[in-house]
Amino acid sequence: MNIDSSSTDQYPTRGQLERKLSQSIQAFYRKNLGYQPGHTICHLFEKKLAIIIENSVTPTExxxxxxxxxxxxxxxxxxxxxxxxxxxxxxxxxxxGVEVKDLLSDVTLETGRMGIIAVLEGCPKVRNPESIQKKNPN
Known part of the structure; x- marks a missing residue:
C-alpha cells in the first residue's frame, strides 16, 4: 500500500509556528535591545498574525x-x-515563509504591553490548515 507523504505532513503545525515565533521574538529583543520581554503570545489568523508581548518596555523606558x-x-x-x-x-x-505586507505596532508604557499585527501576503503553510481561523463567510 502506497501512502502519499507529499501532503502537508512536511510542514509544522500552526502551534509549532506560533511557539517558534514567540521564542524567536523574545530572543530578538534579548539580542538587539539587551532585555528579555515577558510572556509573548502569537496567534495566526487567515492572513494575519497577532502578537502580544508582556513586559515589553525596556529598563530605560x-x-x-x-x-x-x-x-x-x-x-x-x-x-x-x-x-x-x-x-x-x-x-x-x-x-x-510568507511576505509581510504591513506591520502595525503599539505599546502602552503604563502597562508594559505591546501589540503587533502583521498583515501577511498569504496564509502560511501548516500541517493543520483547518486550525487557522478563517473569516466568517457571512
Missing amino acids: QFLTEEGQGPLAKQVRDSLDNLTRSRLQQLIEDIL
Whole structure:
C-alpha cells in the first residue's frame, strides 16, 4: 500500500509556528535591545498574525516613565520601533515563509504591553490548515 507523504505532513503545525515565533521574538529583543520581554503570545489568523508581548518596555523606558519623562520615554519607544521594524518583519517572514505586507505596532508604557499585527501576503503553510481561523463567510 502506497501512502502519499507529499501532503502537508512536511510542514509544522500552526502551534509549532506560533511557539517558534514567540521564542524567536523574545530572543530578538534579548539580542538587539539587551532585555528579555515577558510572556509573548502569537496567534495566526487567515492572513494575519497577532502578537502580544508582556513586559515589553525596556529598563530605560521604565526609568524615564517613573521619573515623569513620559514624552521622552514615548520618543525612545518610537525610535526603537523604527529601528527594529524591518528586522522584526524579516524574522516573521523567515519563520512563516510568507511576505509581510504591513506591520502595525503599539505599546502602552503604563502597562508594559505591546501589540503587533502583521498583515501577511498569504496564509502560511501548516500541517493543520483547518486550525487557522478563517473569516466568517457571512
